[in-house]
Amino acid sequence: xxxxxxxxxxxxxxxxxxxxxxxxxxxxxxxxxxxxxxxxxxxxxxxxxxxxxxxxxxxxxxxxxxxxxxxxxxxxxxxxxxxxxxxxxxxxxxxxxxxxxxxxxxxxxxxxxxxxxxxxxxxxxxxxxxxxxxxxxxxxxxxxxxxxxxxxxxxxxxxxxxxxxxxxxxxxxxxxxxxxxxxxxxxxxxxxxxxxxxxxxxxxxxxxxxxxxxxxxxxxxxxxxxxxxxxxxxxxxxxxxxxxxxxxxxxxxxxxxxxxxxxxx
Numbered sequence: 512x513x514x515x516x517x518x519x520x521x522x523x524x525x526x527x528x529x530x531x532x533x534x535x536x537x538x539x540x541x542x543x544x545x546x547x548x549x550x551x552x553x554x555x556x557x558x559x560x561x562x563x564x565x566x567x568x569x570x571x572x573x574x575x576x577x578x579x580x581x582x583x584x585x586x587x588x589x590x591x592x593x594x595x596x597x598x599x600x601x602x603x604x605x606x607x608x609x610x611x612x613x614x615x616x617x618x619x620x621x622x623x624x625x626x627x628x629x630x631x632x633x634x635x636x637x638x639x640x641x642x643x644x645x646x647x648x649x650x651x652x653x654x655x656x657x658x659x660x661x662x663x664x665x666x667x668x669x670x671x672x673x674x675x676x677x678x679x680x681x682x683x684x685x686x687x688x689x690x691x692x693x694x695x696x697x698x699x700x701x702x703x704x705x706x707x708x709x710x711x712x713x714x715x716x717x718x719x720x721x722x723x724x725x726x727x728x729x730x731x732x733x734x735x736x737x738x739x740x741x742x743x744x745x746x747x748x749x750x751x752x753x754x755x756x757x758x759x760x761x762x763x764x765x766x767x768x769x770x771x772x773x774x775x776x
Contacts (some may be wrong), residue, residue, distance in 0.1 A: 512616045515560065515570040520550040522557035522580050523572040529587040531575055531621035532634045533613055535670070536661060537582075537593045538653035545593060546570060547588060556580055558591040560613050566605030568613065575621055584645040586629060590617065591639075597772075598654025611667035618672050625669045627661045636661050679772040681706045686758045689729040690737075701727045714740060715769035740766060 536560060549557040549571055553677060557579040561569045570577045574590050581591035592613055594606055602610070608686035617623040628635035628650060630643050638661070682703075689702035701707065704727035711733055713718040720736035738756035740746040746762050753759065763774035 512570055512574070514612060515568040518546050518550075518569050518571055520546065520557050521552055522549055522554065523577045523578050524580070524586065527578045529585055529589070531617075531619040531623070532588045532605070532632075533590070533623045533628070534587045534610075534617060534635065535582050535585060535591045536610070536638045536653050536657060536664075537591060538596050538598050538639075539593045540597055540652075544593055546571070547727055551555075554607050558593040560590070560592040561594060561595070562606050562609035562613070563595045564603045564606060566609045568609050569633065580700070582642055583641055585642050588632075589637065594653065594657065598651050598657070600654075601656040602660050607663050607667060608622055610664050611671060612736075614664060614668040615671035617718075618668060623674070627737050628676050632635055638667055670750050677721045678705075679709060679760075681763060681767060681772050681773050682775045683758050683760050683763055684776065685750075686729065690734050690757060693729045694731055694734065698730075699726065699728050700730075704728075704730070709772045710737075710763075710766075713772070716729055716770060717743075717745075717766075735736075737762075745769070 531751040535691055542700060545561055546569060548554050557570055557571055557666065558581040558720045559570065559574045559579050572770045578586040579591055582589065590609055594602060612624060618625060624634050626635040628637050629641050630637055638658050639646060640650040685703040685706050689707055692702045693700045707727045709728050710719060711725040713726050715722050717740060720733060726741065734756035737758060738754055741749040741754040741762045749762060760776055767774045
């Protein structure tokens, strides 16, 4: 996993994964990296990942192909993450971020769904204790405090995998230049098309510009529509030179607030 410290251990089952259902949350019941313990054959223990209180992520096995020795009968079906600390302690903000990064990665790699589950068969983010004896008999793992934080983990993972919001900034200077150049150029001439479309779409939504003129070219139709916006109550009731159809920061800010873009000088 990108961002994780790769520390392969000897305690794992090669090519043993049968399904990639999701991730099991564990608590270490201790502090500091468990690498030495997981790399000791006598321990008969390991996990896919460990997240420290400071957000450090360590990965010990080839997740999705080989399985770790973390939850007995659940190992072939779920990946596992140990978290530093004790059941009486909640996850730190850095740990929530670290586990969320793991889950977001697993969502992209293995289609782990962005849901919290209390199950040994459902796909999602589950916890160790739910498996009872079949999963090693650890009913207190990871503890009630950490179990309740799974929702925050999934919410953060969802934010990490969501596509970035489109760039929605419209520059006053760009729009003035575009209105002058596009009006002087041939029909359909465009200068700052992406920003111009945001402006035209807003003017059309206000009922000031016919939809057929929403084309990214800021000709005379767009300027006339913007002049109407400036003179309107919502636009600021500007008059004279302040309502000449060329955007100003005040009128453009008002339009952006109504239609989801940011005005810039």
